[in-house]
Amino acid sequence: MTDTSVLGQSLDLPCGKSVKNRFFKSAMSEILGTVDHQVSKGLVTLYRKWAEGECGVLVTGNVMIDRNALGEPRNVVFDKDTDVAKVADWAKASTVNNTDCWVQLNHPGKQSPKAINPDPVSPSAVPLGKGLDQFFNPPRALTESEIQDIIGKFAFAARMAKEAGFTGVQIHGAHGYLVSQFLSPHHNRREDQWGGSLENRMRFVKEVYLAIREAVGDDFPIGIKLNSADFQRGGFSEEDSTEVIMALDKLGMDLFEVSGGNYESPAMTGVKQSTREREAYFIEFAAKMKKLISAPIVVTGGFRSPEGMAEAIRSGEVDMVGIARPLTLQPDWPKQILAGKAPTSLVKPLTTGIKALDKAGMLEITWYEQQMARLAKGKKPNPSMNVYFSILRTLTSNGVQAFQKRRA
Template structure:
């Protein structure tokens, strides 16, 4: 008898039931149309995942403010102007029985000029420590409230379109995580200082979103276990935030880590060799916060590649849901074989520039370029599926470099931007 751990349904606090424990994690698609609404290619892409056997499909990050974009081709939901296309997107995602949640995000100081984003804003006027990224302006108190209201407005539209829930992007160095980190949040008012104050922005967003949707609608949070930066958001901070949001009406906390300055979410430098050896990068942390999360289920994303590791993580109670990112860009139906029976390891190539490591070590720009190309290579696979093609695991990195330059100019290879 095959083990049924991953195929077991999961009831969420709101009453919504996820059909199984596998989650297609958020992957920014870059497939909006010229008006920042969902393009036909985006909907075609989701028809592949809808059929993929996941209990929960998360969309790539969708912006709550059209003036602030994280990546070229982001969908924006700030009112109901795209309701018709959003409705088709939701319905397509649900066709195979999965729940579909939209990830909502504001990039803050990680706003991307290549995406046509204007001057950036952040909790404080502290820039990202990456060359070429302009410094942000500090938000006024009034603007902080306005952004909280935007998350609520977007969630109401997303619900009207038929999505089953939203996930607030509180990880990876975007605005919510900028508020959480003492490195980027130097405010001395009620939004800065002690972790309770730094978490206020996230808590207020959760409350505003909850107040704008019906009780059975899913509300989740993606949270960093830490930023992996000296002086940044620590594991202790993260534990405190988990305790705080466990008291709110949250359905699922997804654990990730890192930011563009330190991309631990995709297992790059900050993740130690011992952590990488355990396959899933943030599992140890999840085990440690399990109790603090109370009745709120936990998802862990980052590094999961083999079925036995996924089964063990859920069976041991380290997490309730297994998030899959890069592998589902190559095998959109991975969830089906994983949930049903024995499946071999998922394909997820380690993409490397053909340059010796010792040279990369002394030339950090090469390392950064490798990181950008890795993200773009996966984005290319999403675009192939949007065009009605199959993913191409053998795609050469130079092809990705050429496509990226054609799409977004040579600057796209310089700055470390992505998800």
Template sequence: MTTLQDQLTLPNGTVLANRIAKSAMSENLSNKTHEPTPVLINAYKKWAKSGSGLLITGNVMIDSKALGEPMNVVVEDKRHFEKLQEWANSVQETNTQLWVQINHPGRQAMDQINNVLKAPSAIPLKSKGRKKATTKIPEALTHEEIEDIIKRFGTTAAILKEAGFGGVQIHGAHGYLVSQFLSPYANVREDDWGGSLEKRARFVLEVYKEIRKQVGPDFPIGIKLNSAHFQKGGFSEEDSMKVIELLSEAGIDLIEISGGTYEAPAMMMGNRKQSTKEREAYFIDYIEKARAITKTPLMLTGGFRTVSVMQEAIASEELDVVGLARPFTLFPNIGNEILEESRSNFGVNINKTGVKGIDGMMNIIWYEAQIKRLGLGKKPNLKLSAWSVFFNYLFLIFKFKLTRK
């Protein structure tokens, strides 16, 4: 019977020490030049000692002109190469792999900090929370711009490999650019990049191929993929299954399953029917179907809180890796505690303001504040004020906008 303690060998031969992974979370801990900061690196040094087999960073942008958050790390050339090496070395002398999630936000770039938004089609974002609804209509990408973005994904991955990171993950979920191309709601193109699912999936497959060409066969490439977008006319479960088949055939090393977009944030809320609550994992029904069509290792993220449920999920062999995100911010030694069975539950209760519009943001920025505490050498604070987090975030946006003028 497979257990959380067991190693996992990926298709390219890379070995994960166990079945516990930190899924990507927004850290928002770069600076005005978008390099890794000591605070960010120190947070990963802390997590490197957590006993987990895999750490996946928050999204690193491939283009400084397309930012998801004001303080994203950007890797588009080697200008911060030494800092990248330092970040990659944060897991030295451990059995933990450190992968970088690489991303382009497309229309989901914050219009407060980006002068121009680019997307597959000129369809604006209608969302809540930090990615606020906007009247700004994105510009539809030209064929040449699409080719440039594909090349950028490969260049970024090659730089990260040279810096010493263990792998990369393409962010293909949560409504960012790859996800936008896959969605018939966001992608209404009538050329070779839109229309049928095969054409909508062309972008992600070309991104994968370009990365593989630049990093070679032995460097792990994963993807975070939506089970569905949970919105009318969007990327469906049937579409997602087909994309899994296409990526598996192409040779991807690890597929992480999530769901939703900022317009329909299932990655935050999940499927809350009673049976799902009891099993904790938001997208477990989907991954059972995915297991039937692919032998590629599958990672499931969203909802896991108790060790017994994690163990049962791995023992079922319907998934290969348990992904955890928010619990890492409050239980930084979580991998060891799971494997040693010194703690059985990792429930998290976020502090909120009571104002609906603001509390949507808390699902991200309250945890970013906890990551910053870790990077500053402080302990997590379960009583951290939501209002202080909110006003600190507003100040960050204001200060960033001043530096961009």
């Protein structure tokens, strides 16, 4: 089969639904919600553009389930105070062209900046690592009733997504957010049914899945983004991840997206040079999991060419290819590839030449957020945007909040 035909194949999910092709737009934090955490017109415009670009599945940036627990100042929140009409507008735009759009549901736990949340929570009262205390307050441990309440909020938000017209949801269980915190023996030091053994540490994510499944029914796709490992001493390991994925697969999870790392230990520290050259990060772990589970699996990060994407699927290592940043510069990249134009990605390393400035300004994140902001205004991307201008714009637009730790 040609690269185009491989990538253009439909994919059946365990719940009985089918997606139209193998392109999977992974979540990126858009920072485009309104100041009161509602869906903005810009999000509607942005996702319509992406839906017209021929991805099989679009996954939104993390939508929070609790407006008192935010990851960033302009997160969208799905709760009892959400304007459901605006959510429906977003869903309608995101699903044009027979595109599937899944809402990524998230609770940040202790990764909620002190500027917007003075009282963060976590499975245990374990602060983030040295140097992060300038951004995040130490958390307090969740009570049993609070844990049950959060599980219910995940289900409430999932039901809202379905009723509004979205075609699936994804649980954010990676990158050190609350689900990830429960799974990690470093962050979860509880001695009750929610901590200790791996069986207990995975109880939270299993209960979240089961609550969502009850809320949305058996034929609605539910996926999850999980770390292959935290790359942190005493943290969530590959062996742990394997057991969790196998357990969720048995429960009926529809799709697994593999990632890695957290705020304290970024994922790229665990990526081998040989993996970078293959374009797909974490693909070795995904290939192992493919032999152990029945649900489809997707890897995001590093795909830069049609050949690399098609080979990952053709080899049987993954079922879909996750792409994110390329779509901020080429929102119709899948459409071009499927039309046989085979363009390469315009993504390239960004630097001012001053590593400390790049890091302080979070250049590799904020530059792409600014590309999404252009798309949200109906403008074309600007691949040649000056990096110094980008950092200056970030600082002037957001002030001190611009330099708070964030990830997708």
